[in-house]
Amino acid sequence: MNIVVCVKQVPDTESPRKLKSDDKTLDRGAADGVINELDEYAIEEALSIKEAHGGEVTVLTMGPDKALDSIRKALAMGVDKAVHLVDDALTGSDALQTSYAIQQVLAKTGFDVVILGSESTDARTGVLAAMLAERLGVPQLSQAKKVEIDGSAIAIQRQTDYGYDRVEAALPAVVSVVEKINEPRYPSFKGIMAAKKKPVEVLSAAAAGIDTAKVGLANAATEVIEFAEAPPREQGQIVKDEGDGGVKLAEFLAAKKFV
Amino acid sequence: MTEILVLVDHLDGEVKKVTFELLTLARRFGDAAAVWIGPGYEGAKDKLAEYGAAKVYVAADEELTSYVVAPKAEVLAQLVSEKSPAAVLVSATAEGKEVAGRLAIKIDSGVLTDVVDVAEGFVGEHSIFGGAIIAQAKVRSGTPIIAVRPNAVAVEAAPSSPAEEQVSVALTDAAKSAKVVEKVVQEKGERPDLTEAAIVVSGGRGVGGAENFSIIEGLADSLGAAVGASRAATDAGWYPHQFQVGQTGKTVSPQLYIAVGISGAIQHRAGMQTSKTIVAINKDAEAPIFELVDYGVVGDLFQVAPQLTEEVNKRK
Numbered sequence: 001m002n003i004v005v006c007v008k009q010v011p012d013t014e015s016p017r018k019l020k021s022d023d024k025t026l027d028r029g030a031a032d033g034v035i036n037e038l039d040e041y042a043i044e045e046a047l048s049i050k051e052a053h054g055g056e057v058t059v060l061t062m063g064p065d066k067a068l069d070s071i072r073k074a075l076a077m078g079v080d081k082a083v084h085l086v087d088d089a090l091t092g093s094d095a096l097q098t099s100y101a102i103q104q105v106l107a108k109t110g111f112d113v114v115i116l117g118s119e120s121t122d123a124r125t126g127v128l129a130a131m132l133a134e135r136l137g138v139p140q141l142s143q144a145k146k147v148e149i150d151g152s153a154i155a156i157q158r159q160t161d162y163g164y165d166r167v168e169a170a171l172p173a174v175v176s177v178v179e180k181i182n183e184p185r186y187p188s189f190k191g192i193m194a195a196k197k198k199p200v201e202v203l204s205a206a207a208a209g210i211d212t213a214k215v216g217l218a219n220a221a222t223e224v225i226e227f228a229e230a231p232p233r234e235q236g237q238i239v240k241d242e243g244d245g246g247v248k249l250a251e252f253l254a255a256k257k258f259v
Numbered sequence: 260m261t262e263i264l265v266l267v268d269h270l271d272g273e274v275k276k277v278t279f280e281l282l283t284l285a286r287r288f289g290d291a292a293a294v295w296i297g298p299g300y301e302g303a304k305d306k307l308a309e310y311g312a313a314k315v316y317v318a319a320d321e322e323l324t325s326y327v328v329a330p331k332a333e334v335l336a337q338l339v340s341e342k343s344p345a346a347v348l349v350s351a352t353a354e355g356k357e358v359a360g361r362l363a364i365k366i367d368s369g370v371l372t373d374v375v376d377v378a379e380g381f382v383g384e385h386s387i388f389g390g391a392i393i394a395q396a397k398v399r400s401g402t403p404i405i406a407v408r409p410n411a412v413a414v415e416a417a418p419s420s421p422a423e424e425q426v427s428v429a430l431t432d433a434a435k436s437a438k439v440v441e442k443v444v445q446e447k448g449e450r451p452d453l454t455e456a457a458i459v460v461s462g463g464r465g466v467g468g469a470e471n472f473s474i475i476e477g478l479a480d481s482l483g484a485a486v487g488a489s490r491a492a493t494d495a496g497w498y499p500h501q502f503q504v505g506q507t508g509k510t511v512s513p514q515l516y517i518a519v520g521i522s523g524a525i526q527h528r529a530g531m532q533t534s535k536t537i538v539a540i541n542k543d544a545e546a547p548i549f550e551l552v553d554y555g556v557v558g559d560l561f562q563v564a565p566q567l568t569e570e571v572n573k574r575k
Contacts, residue, residue, distance in 0.1 A: 173437075
């Protein structure tokens with residue numbers, strides 16, 4: 001089984017996240033880079049598929065040089081090898097372009113299963129899995145909270161507001177996972193040491209067969225025009241419960257016409 | 260007049276409120292043309308008329324909702340090519356965004372997701388990084404596809420008598436590759452949808468266990484609210500994950516958000532910061548949630564929340 005897990009390095013939620021004033025793209029220097037949380041579940045799922053069905057797991061990342069830190073972590077968790085797509089020409093690409101770039105790389109790596117988190121914590125567009133499935137012409141098995149593979153058949157539980165849909169398809173397929181599908185493992189010391197020797201193939205846009213006229217900020221189909229910090233919320237009244245906190249709260253809600 | 264396509268968000272014929280928000284929004288820019296996909300239109304048509312649909316495209320074939328997302332994108336792509344609308348609006352739910360993503364590739368257009376308002380020229384306003392930054396963005400090429408967050412736009416009724424046009428689409432094989440074989444409905448009761456509710460009551464670590472979530476549910480039911488949970492509570496298995504409010508869960512912006520036993524970590528704030536009125540009950544006076552609140556009670560939720568429930572029920 002050829003399993004490719006797509007991982008995005010994102011700014012740590014706990015550190016200040018900013019846009020740059022000049023080109024209005026994410027200021028990657030302002031915050032620590034970490035693996036997108038939901039992608040950790042994707043890595044775990046990829047590893048458990050491999051453990052159950054054999055094969056090889058490749059981590060695929062598009063991002064600047066420093067995204068190598070996230071690749072190393074994925075390798076330390078047990079992923080076999082990595083492809084790092086890095087090129088200045090890709091900077092500022094939107095989701096439409098990113099899905100194109102990843103499609104080009106997948107044409108090189110081949111795949112039975114492409115697996116990724118259902119959205120990233122920075123842009124939160126939640127469109128990449130759907131876009132990849134559309135571009136690749138393979139089943140879209142997104143929002144998975146459970147994945148089952150049997151030979152070339154694959155089934156998922158697709159999380160919905162009312163519960164879930166059971167979805168069936170045939171491999172190859174694109175799978176996106178939601179939180180709680182599994183418990184991502186921590187890299188072991190042995191895993192961290194082994195990761196240093198695992199192969200990381202670095203690809204430029206040209207080497208990946210990407211037409212640079214189709215990617216990057218200047219060619220994006222969307223554009224951030226302006227941005228500003230949201231005005232801070234004004235803190236309201238805080239009261240200490242003296243046995244009538246619930247009543248006071250009800251009075252507040254009544255004054256606001258919620259009750 | 261130019262048409263703006265609005266993908267109707269419905270579950271087996273039950274129209275979601277966000278659809279009326281999209282119709283309201285569409286009318287600012289032209290004729291709101293609703294796109295109905297799947298069975299159940301007859302029971303819902305009056306609702307679409309009430310909120311000002313000038314036209315309804317009806318693609319009623321049951322097959323269209325038997326596969327994951329892709330058929331919906333094919334219907335919309337066909338309509339975009341035939342009707343040349345000025346824009347396509349969908350709800351920014353997990354599925355709505357996926358439809359938008361596939362459509363963007365089919366018609367080679369830019370897509371804006373999680374928009375909270377749309378201005379002249381289809382400039383979308385986004386609230387990003389957990390509400391810390393407000394950004395305006397637009398689509399440069401193609402027909403703008405805009406996914407609008409539920410509860411972001413105030414609904415206005417505008418009774419109309421929409422013209423109906425039947426639409427049939429020959430699905431590609433690729434669109435039929437992920438088959439929905441079973442819909443499993445888990446308990447939700449009569450409560451409103453989390454992302455659509457006017458009031459949300461959420462419980463967190465302070466609730467202390469699955470059995471205590473009845474306190475949260477009791478308060479929610481007294482207010483006709485939806486129930487949410489923080490990540491601490493869903494991670495602990497106290498409440499199902501699909502009710503998680505936060506950066507890796509749902510984003511909500513109700514009129515009133517009540518955080519009970521939730522400290523207010525950034526991960527949680529990212530999912531509720533744009534709520535209009537925020538209220539919290541927490542025993543820790545230093546909890547960061549209090550920085551956001553319009554009204555906060557420092558106290559034991561096991562005392563305060565039931566008292567509030569009782570008081571709300573009394574005042575009804």
